Amino acid sequence: MKPENIYIVSNRLPVTVMRTENGFTVTQSNGGLATALGSVFHQQNSYWIGWPGIIVDNEKEEQLVKELLEPLRCIPVFLSQEEFDGYYNGFSNAILWPLFHYHPGHCIFDDEYWLAYRNVNSKFGSVVSAHVPQDAFLWIHDYQLMLLPFYINHSNLSYFHHIHFPSQEVFGIIPWRSDLLDALLKCRHIVFQTEKDRVNFKDACLKYASKAHPDLFNTHSSLGTKVSAHPISIDAFDFSQTVQKNAVQTMTREIHDVFANQRIILSVDRLDYSKGILERLEAFRLLLKDFPQYHEKLVLLMLVVPSRSDVPSYEEHKRKVDELVGNINSEYASLGWRPVHYYYQQVNRDTLCAYYAAADVCLVTSLRDGLNLVSKEYVACRTKNNGVLILSEMAGAAEELTYALKIHPYDIKQMVVAIAYALEMEKSEENVRMTALKKKVFGYTVFDWLDTIFQEVFCMYEELKYSFEQNLSSELAERLMIRFKNADSRYILLDYDGCIRELEPYPEMASPGNDILELLCSLQSVPNTQVLLVSGRSRKDMDLWFADCGITLIAEHGAWFKDNESGWTPLTENRVHDNRALITIVEKYALVLEGSFLEEKTSGVCLHFKMCFQDQLTETINKLENEVEDHITKNNLPYRYKKTNELLEIHFSDCDKGQAIQKFVSFSKNAFILAAGDDDTDEDMFAALPKNAFTLKIGKKNTKAKIRVQNVGRFIEFLNHIAVTTVVK
Numbered sequence: 001m002k003p004e005n006i007y008i009v010s011n012r013l014p015v016t017v018m019r020t021e022n023g024f025t026v027t028q029s030n031g032g033l034a035t036a037l038g039s040v041f042h043q044q045n046s047y048w049i050g051w052p053g054i055i056v057d058n059e060k061e062e063q064l065v066k067e068l069l070e071p072l073r074c075i076p077v078f079l080s081q082e083e084f085d086g087y088y089n090g091f092s093n094a095i096l097w098p099l100f101h102y103h104p105g106h107c108i109f110d111d112e113y114w115l116a117y118r119n120v121n122s123k124f125g126s127v128v129s130a131h132v133p134q135d136a137f138l139w140i141h142d143y144q145l146m147l148l149p150f151y152i153n154h155s156n157l158s159y160f161h162h163i164h165f166p167s168q169e170v171f172g173i174i175p176w177r178s179d180l181l182d183a184l185l186k187c188r189h190i191v192f193q194t195e196k197d198r199v200n201f202k203d204a205c206l207k208y209a210s211k212a213h214p215d216l217f218n219t220h221s222s223l224g225t226k227v228s229a230h231p232i233s234i235d236a237f238d239f240s241q242t243v244q245k246n247a248v249q250t251m252t253r254e255i256h257d258v259f260a261n262q263r264i265i266l267s268v269d270r271l272d273y274s275k276g277i278l279e280r281l282e283a284f285r286l287l288l289k290d291f292p293q294y295h296e297k298l299v300l301l302m303l304v305v306p307s308r309s310d311v312p313s314y315e316e317h318k319r320k321v322d323e324l325v326g327n328i329n330s331e332y333a334s335l336g337w338r339p340v341h342y343y344y345q346q347v348n349r350d351t352l353c354a355y356y357a358a359a360d361v362c363l364v365t366s367l368r369d370g371l372n373l374v375s376k377e378y379v380a381c382r383t384k385n386n387g388v389l390i391l392s393e394m395a396g397a398a399e400e401l402t403y404a405l406k407i408h409p410y411d412i413k414q415m416v417v418a419i420a421y422a423l424e425m426e427k428s429e430e431n432v433r434m435t436a437l438k439k440k441v442f443g444y445t446v447f448d449w450l451d452t453i454f455q456e457v458f459c460m461y462e463e464l465k466y467s468f469e470q471n472l473s474s475e476l477a478e479r480l481m482i483r484f485k486n487a488d489s490r491y492i493l494l495d496y497d498g499c500i501r502e503l504e505p506y507p508e509m510a511s512p513g514n515d516i517l518e519l520l521c522s523l524q525s526v527p528n529t530q531v532l533l534v535s536g537r538s539r540k541d542m543d544l545w546f547a548d549c550g551i552t553l554i555a556e557h558g559a560w561f562k563d564n565e566s567g568w569t570p571l572t573e574n575r576v577h578d579n580r581a582l583i584t585i586v587e588k589y590a591l592v593l594e595g596s597f598l599e600e601k602t603s604g605v606c607l608h609f610k611m612c613f614q615d616q617l618t619e620t621i622n623k624l625e626n627e628v629e630d631h632i633t634k635n636n637l638p639y640r641y642k643k644t645n646e647l648l649e650i651h652f653s654d655c656d657k658g659q660a661i662q663k664f665v666s667f668s669k670n671a672f673i674l675a676a677g678d679d680d681t682d683e684d685m686f687a688a689l690p691k692n693a694f695t696l697k698i699g700k701k702n703t704k705a706k707i708r709v710q711n712v713g714r715f716i717e718f719l720n721h722i723a724v725t726t727v728v729k
């Protein structure tokens with residue numbers, strides 16, 4: 001589920017415009033935000049507003065860039081060099097960034113920076129107001145645009161804060177603290193990475209926001225703001241697939257060949273003082289001093305991405321890193337061995353994944369980090385359940401990745417002990433830790449993050465138009481398969497006719513072939529998996545066809561339940577009611593409609609008229625519907641009916657698939673749940689399932705299911721893919 005009309009606003013567009021001899025060209029950005037929001041932005045009714053990455057010289061160039069970006073659904077905000085320097089290099093990264101990462105000594109509190117920040121946020125606001133309709137969902141991202149809500153008048157605002165939010169004492173250092181908080185509180189939905197960030201923000205609001213009031217965080221009030229914490233994630237499947245590419249596997253082998261007989265410790269960072277690069281190097285130097293047995297048997301590979309190289313403090317930080325790397329190598333290197341390999345350059349995705357796959361240890365030493373996706377990327381690239389993640393407790397991801405080895409990044413000796421422990425760790429412990437980490441990373445991907453946030457948006461802004469489904473693409477099918485593989489327990493709930501068996505003119509023609517029976521048996525044979533066939537079919541049909549499959553059966557739209565340990569159990573005990581009068585009414589119309597036939601069930605009766613001629617069919621069925629409704633109402637009978645283009649079915653009013661599932665099925669915590677059906681009665685089943693269930697609608701009928709599957713054949717193909725999958729344990 002997602003809003004139908006989405007406008008994303010961030011400092012940068014997901015593309016970069018560059019000047020060429022012939023004008024301008026566009027390249028795709030590789031930033032984390034562009035990657036994370038790619039699945040949302042790819043839908044046709046989504047737009048992105050941001051700086052295009054270039055300073056243009058005049059209005060003519062502005063127009064050329066606009067025309068270049070328009071087909072990409074990107075809307076540029078143009079900045080002068082002076083504006084960019086004051087807003088981005090100045091206020092955003094010389095005040096907010098260092099302070100939010102607990103480095104107030106790096107802050108430069110300059111009124112000119114504040115003025116530039118206000119002016120640029122105002123400029124963003126003008127572009128937003130000119131392009132974003134009031135009925136759209138406006139999603140603002142990160143600290144560079146904290147003032148933006150102040151400059152727009154829009155009802156459906158949400159803000160996601162990607163970096164750490166400091167304690168209220170530290171935030172209070174900012175002279176313009178109240179202005180920033182008051183602007184953000186114009187959003188009724190604000191999301192942070194961690195619970196700690198969320199609490200810090202609320203504390204800061206209660207102390208410094210000028211508009212603080214008793215109902216500030218009461219979402220039942222029209223003035224209330226919903227503040228939550230949902231850590232961003234990665235497309236774990238995409239990383240896993242990248243590692244399997246032939247070119248990446250070749251690079252991985254080459255890395256192993258270069259560092260033959262040496263253990264590899266990998267770190268990946270932007271060049272930033274918040275990443276703990278100097279502390280990491282000091283720890284590695286101490287490791288080499290205290291553990292000489294690792295000499296010539298261990299290397300530290302440091303991939304450092306250039307960042308803000310025109311900022312003096314970053315230039316100084318790079319100088320210190322370069323110097324310390326040189327000191328370590330000059331002190332410990334031998335003729336055939338260099339302990340630190342330091343690459344100060346951009347690295348493409350394939351190369352990065354090859355390094356992840358080759359590394360024995362991934363070392364993350366952030367002094368403060370909003371989350372840190374490197375830790376998740378490393379886990380996603382481990383094709384086997386080996387490798388050790390060492391993770392700073394100051395990184396937001398530490399709250400999720402509990403099976404990583406935790407370190408305090410300022411405690412150099414503790415870091416040394418952790419590295420040595422990781423290098424000597426028993427393979428069995430490696431397996432346990434990495435298995436748990438992979439389950440976490442593959443079990444909560446960027447798509448789950450988006451689903452969670454959009455569910456909150458739906459609760460906050462119900463007046464927005466929403467799309468409740470997505471098609472079962474190959475990519476989505478693979479993601480579901482991985483979720484299935486990594487789950488501790490699994491439940492597969494399937495309708496029969498129109499779901500795993502093509503519809504037939506007459507019910508008796510739709511018996512299952514060996515392919516269906518073998519598929520159900522294969523799914524049921526997967527360890528810790530329960531298959532439930534939830535059908536409108538009678539008990540007789542279900543027993544005749546599926547008794548030997550070992551699966552759970554729910555018959556007559558939920559009226560009866562049967563598992564391997566017991567016989568048929570009714571949804572409602574001691575149900576006795578004479579339905580002969582209703583049957584007589586339906587029989588009367590069956591005689592009139594040539595080609596129709598009656599199907600009696602213990603829970604009711606069904607008239608099938610799919611094979612009838614259309615002449616007078618609508619009129620006759622409408623008469624039947626009116627007579628049935630009148631009979632039920634006048635006699636206060638415990639029945640209800642449903643009518644489709646093919647049948648009219650009458651059954652007990654308190655009996656449906658959803659109620660049967662709620663009564664008879666207990667889902668284990670964090671289970672993988674998949675439910676599929678093609679019929680209106682399956683909507684009751686979808687509604688009764690936990691929110692984390694994957695619900696699939698086969699065919700074109702209206703639905704509240706999350707995923708649309710074109711036809712039975714495509715769904716069977718998907719189930720067969722799951723059935724032959726080797727379960728990861």
